[in-house]
Structures are given as structure tokens and as C-alpha cells.
Amino acid sequence: MHYVWKEWKENLKGKGLWLSFAIIVLVSISLLVRSSSLSIDKGFYVLLINLFDAFVYFIPILCLFLGAFALFQEKEQKTLIMLLTRRDSFPSFLFKKSIAVQSVLLGPMILWFFLYVIPLKFFYQIEWSAYGFYLLSVICLVLVFTQIGIFVGSISRTRMQIVGFTIAIWFYFFFLHDFILLSFLPDVSYENVKLFSSLYFLNPLQAARMFLESSLGVYSFEHMSKLLQSFMWMKPGLFLLGNVILLVLLSFVCGAAFHRKEGSE
Amino acid sequence: MKKLAFLFFLTIGILISLPNQSLAAENLQKKIDSLEGGAVLRLENKTYEGNITINKPVEIIGQKGTVIKGDRTGNVISVRSPNVKIRNLTVMNSSLDRNSPEEYAAIKVYTNHNLIDGVTIKHSFHGIYLSQAHHNTIKNCHITGLGKGQIANQGNGLHIYYANDNVLKNNVVQATRDGMFFDYANGNSIINNKISDTRYGLHYMYSDLNSFEDNTFTFNTGGAAIMNSNDIDLKNNKFIFNYGYKSFGLLLLQAQNTAIEDNTFFLNQRGLYLDQATNSSIKGNKIMKNQIGIELWASSNEQVFSLNDIEENIIPVATLGGEGRNSWSDKGKGNYWGNSFPVLDLNQDGIGDEPVAYQSSLYELIEDQELTYLFLKSPATQIYEKLNQFFHQDKRMFEDPHPLVKKEEMNFGWFGWLVAGMILFVILIKGRQWICITFGRNGRKI
Numbered sequence: 001m002h003y004v005w006k007e008w009k010e011n012l013k014g015k016g017l018w019l020s021f022a023i024i025v026l027v028s029i030s031l032l033v034r035s036s037s038l039s040i041d042k043g044f045y046v047l048l049i050n051l052f053d054a055f056v057y058f059i060p061i062l063c064l065f066l067g068a069f070a071l072f073q074e075k076e077q078k079t080l081i082m083l084l085t086r087r088d089s090f091p092s093f094l095f096k097k098s099i100a101v102q103s104v105l106l107g108p109m110i111l112w113f114f115l116y117v118i119p120l121k122f123f124y125q126i127e128w129s130a131y132g133f134y135l136l137s138v139i140c141l142v143l144v145f146t147q148i149g150i151f152v153g154s155i156s157r158t159r160m161q162i163v164g165f166t167i168a169i170w171f172y173f174f175f176l177h178d179f180i181l182l183s184f185l186p187d188v189s190y191e192n193v194k195l196f197s198s199l200y201f202l203n204p205l206q207a208a209r210m211f212l213e214s215s216l217g218v219y220s221f222e223h224m225s226k227l228l229q230s231f232m233w234m235k236p237g238l239f240l241l242g243n244v245i246l247l248v249l250l251s252f253v254c255g256a257a258f259h260r261k262e263g264s265e
Numbered sequence: 266m267k268k269l270a271f272l273f274f275l276t277i278g279i280l281i282s283l284p285n286q287s288l289a290a291e292n293l294q295k296k297i298d299s300l301e302g303g304a305v306l307r308l309e310n311k312t313y314e315g316n317i318t319i320n321k322p323v324e325i326i327g328q329k330g331t332v333i334k335g336d337r338t339g340n341v342i343s344v345r346s347p348n349v350k351i352r353n354l355t356v357m358n359s360s361l362d363r364n365s366p367e368e369y370a371a372i373k374v375y376t377n378h379n380l381i382d383g384v385t386i387k388h389s390f391h392g393i394y395l396s397q398a399h400h401n402t403i404k405n406c407h408i409t410g411l412g413k414g415q416i417a418n419q420g421n422g423l424h425i426y427y428a429n430d431n432v433l434k435n436n437v438v439q440a441t442r443d444g445m446f447f448d449y450a451n452g453n454s455i456i457n458n459k460i461s462d463t464r465y466g467l468h469y470m471y472s473d474l475n476s477f478e479d480n481t482f483t484f485n486t487g488g489a490a491i492m493n494s495n496d497i498d499l500k501n502n503k504f505i506f507n508y509g510y511k512s513f514g515l516l517l518l519q520a521q522n523t524a525i526e527d528n529t530f531f532l533n534q535r536g537l538y539l540d541q542a543t544n545s546s547i548k549g550n551k552i553m554k555n556q557i558g559i560e561l562w563a564s565s566n567e568q569v570f571s572l573n574d575i576e577e578n579i580i581p582v583a584t585l586g587g588e589g590r591n592s593w594s595d596k597g598k599g600n601y602w603g604n605s606f607p608v609l610d611l612n613q614d615g616i617g618d619e620p621v622a623y624q625s626s627l628y629e630l631i632e633d634q635e636l637t638y639l640f641l642k643s644p645a646t647q648i649y650e651k652l653n654q655f656f657h658q659d660k661r662m663f664e665d666p667h668p669l670v671k672k673e674e675m676n677f678g679w680f681g682w683l684v685a686g687m688i689l690f691v692i693l694i695k696g697r698q699w700i701c702i703t704f705g706r707n708g709r710k711i
Contacts, residue, residue, distance in 0.1 A: 185640075
């Protein structure tokens with residue numbers, strides 16, 4: 001709790017959280033305004049899908065930067081050394097710091113999306129389960145990319161390194177991962193489709209999207225071909241859960257194993 | 266003795282109070298049979314047991330709570346006389362048996378010139394079945410199926426079989442196998458129906474000269490599938506959010522002379538999907554925000570695309586299996602392709618000065634590997650396209666010789682003005698000093 005409070009106070013003073021938060025608020029309001037002009041049935045689902053598609057562009061990079069700088073700040077201000085010289089080990093510090101950063105980022109965002117329901121109610125008939133699935137998929141994205149960000153902050157020595165690593169990781173998940181899979185696509189057959197699907201769902205953006213679209217019922221997996229049936233060998237929710245657990249744990253373990261204590265401007 | 270007498274009367278009481286199904290059915294059937302031709306039967310606000318057969322030209326009017334409940338052995342209402350009118354009631358519990366010699370429905374019509382108005386149907390195999398029945402009107406009906414996952418266990422909302430010149434108007438169909446199924450049915454008018462959560466919202470087989478106007482197809486596996494049918498008119502329909510794996514807004518398969526005008530194809534996996542279709546006229550449609558705007562197989566020829574608004578699709582047009590003989594403009598007017606295709610119009614005549622062409626390399630992947638559809642929303646597809654353009658491994662998907670140019674109007678909307686006003690307000694109140702420091706006199710304070 002001490003860490004959470006400290007993190008919250010630090011973020012209140014900084015601009016990063018407010019900037020990210022402002023982007024999320026502005027994007028969600030502008031999309032609501034745009035979607036409200038569509039006089040179509042089930043506009044609520046259209047809005048949720050559009051919101052998710054828009055946030056895919058912002059949330060990963062923002063969370064990566066916020067997570068990385070939150071940890072790097074401890075090095076920069078020499079508070080990391082002070083904390084570690086008391087009785088904390090680095091993994092223990094990293095764990096507490098991760099919880100603090102995650103809760104500081106998730107708290108206001110979840111609060112905003114609860115407030116967002118109020119204007120939503122004027123335009124649409126809200127389906128709470130659908131909204132819950134949407135919120136869950138966004139939360140998963142925040143969790144994964146913030147934790148990867150914390151890993152980046154943990155292994156970086158300078159701010160330039162953070163910028164470099166963050167952009168590289170964002171580029172990988174946003175473009176490169178799928179691009180590599182697209183290149184292998186002609187060679188996918190019944191024999192290797194499960195491996196291919198595991199790699200496909202290793203991308204949190206794809207796992208979260210598939211989970212959201214199938215949970216909302218807009219993306220149906222009925223009348224699947226044999227190949228697609230083999231591709232979807234688990235439920236989309238399980239793919240997402242696996243992805244979140246794997247990437248969060250991996251980022252944490254790597255962050256603890258390859259950390260650099262010193263940092264400079 | 267007293268106990269025995271008590272038990273006797275109790276049993277008699279229970280037996281009397283229990284509704285006698287066959288008796289109730291017989292009662293309603295008897296009532297109908299006793300009517301003169303042209304008479305009106307007003308049903309009470311209660312549940313009647315079916316099944317019933319209407320053999321006379323009568324009018325049956327229910328109330329808000331009037332229910333005719335079948336015994337799950339056949340059709341709940343069989344209409345075997347012409348000029349029957351059924352209004353304002355709920356019909357439920359037809360047989361769901363798939364091994365019977367006939368397919369059952371809540372209301373099965375075998376005759377002509379009938380009217381079914383304001384009927385709610387549930388728990389039935391087919392909703393309303395027109396079997397060799399002509400000139401009937403079905404309107405304001407609400408048909409609910411067993412759910413999207415029950416495709417094989419149920420029938421269609423409206424099943425039109427060898428039935429011509431019928432009018433289907435203002436109906437709502439949800440969660441049935443196909444919303445409306447036409448088999449050898451010609452000259453029907455389908456107006457302002459709403460169909461959702463079905464396999465195909467509209468399924469068409471061997472049916473010609475039908476017209477569709479103002480219908481909405483949402484959340485179906487496929488919006489409308491027109492197969493082996495000719496001379497169909499589709500106007501002002503909305504195909505929205507038919508979004509599943511390999512879904513489509515409208516499929517034309519072996520269809521000829523189809524006129525598709527002023528429809529909206531929005532947020533579908535594929536807006537229009539044309540395979541072995543010939544001589545279609547596709548004009549004035551809005552094809553927006555689909556993953557593939559138009560998927561056109563080489564087996565489809567002589568299509569004319571004109572005056573369509575085709576924008577914000579991930580892939581505007583995918584031409585697969587080779588290039589067919591199709592026109593992307595008519596009488597010197599092409600289509601509007603959105604901001605991703607910048608067009609010059611120096612003479613301001615609303616037609617671009619140069620043709621618009623779209624090159625793509627994804628067509629090969631789409632042809633060969635069905636999993637490609639899973640990547641369409643990924644930003645990686647754009648890189649894939651650019652890289653293949655660089656290596657000249659792409660192919661022309663279409664060339665519009667006369668692309669349309671829209672006059673852009675600055676329209677912020679109230680939200681834009683609100684944001685602009687707030688920014689201005691903040692700058693005026695708080696930010697003057699900061700702006701001056703940043704931009705004034707090379708950053709020195711003033």
C-alpha cells in the first residue's frame with residue numbers, strides 16, 4: 001500500500017499519467033460522438049469495437065513508456081538504492097513496484113470507464129456483460145504492456161535506452177510479429193496449425209481482440225473449417241488468459257534477472 | 266370413510282381444474298369450424314391449445330395475451346383456405362422433429378390471399394411457412410428462434426417455398442437458422458424487415474424477380490446470400506456487422522442481372538462477395554469500414570460499379586482467381602474511394618483527372634490460405650502490402666477510370682467546436698505566458 005501511495009503521488013506530479021489519461025478520455029468521447037450519429041441497431045457493439053480498435057494504437061505505447069519511466073525514476077532519483085539497502089531484495093521491490101504501477105494506471109482508467117457509462121446510457125441500451133468483456137480486454141492490454149514497460153525500465157541504464165527498447169517492442173507487437181506470421185502463412189497445414197495458432201495468440205493485441213469480438217458475439221466461430229477448428233484449439237478467453245500470464249510472468253522474471261541498478265540521465 | 270370421500274372429491278377437483286389439452290384444442294377447432302365464411306373470431310386474453318386447421322375464409326383476432334400453443338406434434342396453425350386473416354396473437358410449440366415427412370412451422374400456409382399480421386412466434390421449427398401459397402401478406406410479425414448455436418436443430422424465420430407474389434413487410438426475425446429462406450419463389454416484395462443473429466439473414470435459392478427494400482441485416486453469419494437466382498432488386502437495405510469468420514454482407518453466387526442500389530454495407534468481414542455472378546449493377550451504395558469492401562472472384566463478369574462510396578475498408582477490392590471483365594465506371598462516372606486514394610480534379614467537374622488503381626499482394630494469400638482473414642485487421646498487412654509493392658509482387662485489383670471527387674466541407678460538429686472552445690479558453694486564461702515563453706523571442710521570457 002505504501003508503494004501504491006508513493007506511486008500515485010509521483011504520478012500526480014508528473015505529466016505522463018495525465019497525458020495518457022487525457023488521450024483515453026478524448027478518444028473515447030470523440031468516438032462516442034461519432035458513433036452516436038450512426039442511427040443503426042446495436043450501435044453499442046459498434047462503439048465498443050471501434051473503441052478497442054482505437055486504443056490498440058495508444059494503450060501499448062503509453063503503458064510501455066509509463067511502466068518503464070516509473071521504474072527508471074527510482075534509479076534516477078537514487079531511491080532504488082535506498083529501498084534495496086533496507087531489507088528489500090530486487091525481486092521483492094519489483095513485485096511491489098509492479099503492483100503499484102499497475103494499480104495507479106488501472107485505477108483511473110477503470111474509474112473513467114465507469115463514468116463513461118453515464119453518457120453511454122443516453123445513446124444506447126447498455127449490455128453490461130458486453131461492456132465487462134470490453135473492459136476486461138482493455139485491462140489485459142494495460143497489464144501486459146505495463147509489465148513489459150517495467151521490464152524495460154528495469155534493464156535500461158539511460159532514458160535513450162528506454163525510448164529505443166520501448167519503440168522496438170511496440171514495433172514488434174504492432175507490426176513485426178504478425179508480419180513474420182504472414183510470411184509463414186502459406187506453409188501452415190493441419191500438422192502445424194496448433195503451433196501457428198499458439199504463436200498467433202502470443203501477440204496480446206490479437207488475443208485481446210479475438211477474445212473481445214467472440215465474447216461480444218460479433219465474431220462467430222460457427223461452421224468452421226477443419227483447419228480453423230484446429231487453429232482455435234482453445235477458447236479465445238483461455239488464449240488471452242495464457243497470454244497475459246505468460247507475458248506478465250516472463251517480463252517480471254526477466255526484469256528481475258537482468259536488472260541494472262544504476263541509471264543516469 | 267370421510268377420508269376416502271375427501272380424497273375422491275380432491276381427485277375429482279384436481280381433474281376438473283387441470284386443463285384438458287385435446288378438449289381445449291377441440292374447442293378452438295370447433296369454434297373455427299362453426300364459423301361462417303367471412304366471419305370474425307375474437308379470441309380472449311388466454312392460452313388456447315393447438316393444433317388447429319383453418320378451412321374457411323375467416324378472420325381470427327387475438328389480444329395482447331392471446332396464445333395458441335401447439336402440442337409439438339405438427340404445425341400449430343395450418344391455413345388451408347384462401348382469404349384467411351390472423352391478427353395479434355402469439356403462436357408457439359410446433360414440432361421440432363427433423364425426421365418427419367414434412368417440415369413443421371408455427372403457421373403453415375397452403376393457400377392464397379391470406380394475411381398474417383402482428384403475430385409473435387417462438388419455440389417452433391419454422392416460423393411462417395408459405396407452401397405453394399401466392400399473393401399473401403405477412404407483416405408486423407416477430408419471430409424468435411432457438412438461438413444462434415442451434416443452426417441444425419431449427420428452421421427458418423420465414424420460409425417461402427414455391428410461393429410467388431407475396432409481401433413480407435415490417436417483420437423482425439431473430440436467432441433462427443436463416444431469417445428468410447426463398448426456394449423457387451418469384452415476384453415477392455420484402456420491405457422493411459429486421460433480421461439478426463441468424464446464419465444467413467436472407468437465403469435465396471432458384472428465385473427470380475424479387476425485390477428487397479429498406480431491410481436491415483445485422484449480426485448474421487452472412488447478411489444475404491443470393492444463389493442461383495436472377496433479376497433481384499436490392500434497394501436501401503443495410504448490411505451491418507455481419508462480422509464472423511469469412512462472413513459477408515451480401516453474397517451473389519450464380520446470380521444474374523442483380524440490381525444493388527443505395528444499400529449500406531458497414532462493418533462486415535466482406536461487404537460484397539461476388540462469385541459466378543454476372544451482369545450485376547452496383548450503384549450508389551455505401552461500402553464502408555468492412556475488412557474487404559468487395560471480394561470479386563474472376564468467375565464473376567460484366568458487373569458495373571458506379572457512384573458507390575467505397576471508403577475506409579481495410580482492403581477496398583480483392584480480385585481473386587484472375588481478373589474478370591468488370592467495369593468500375595458507367596457513363597463516365599466511377600466511384601468515390603475515400604481519402605486513401607487522393608485524386609486531382611483541376612477542372613472541378615467532380616470527376617478525377619487521372620484513373621485510380623489499387624495494387625495488392627494479399628490476394629494470393631487470401632486465395633491460398635483461409636487463415637489470412639484473421640490478419641486483415643492487423644497493421645502488419647499494410648507493411649506486407651508496401652513491401653510487396655517495393656518488390657513488384659503485387660497485382661492490380663481494379664482501375665477506376667473516372668473516380669469521383671467529393672467537395673470536402675469543414676464540419677467540426679458540436680464536439681469539435683466544444684474542444685476548440687475549451688482549448689482557446691484554457692490558453693486565454695492560463696497559457697498566454699507559457700506560449701509566449703515557448704514561441705516568443707526565441708524562447709526568452711517576455
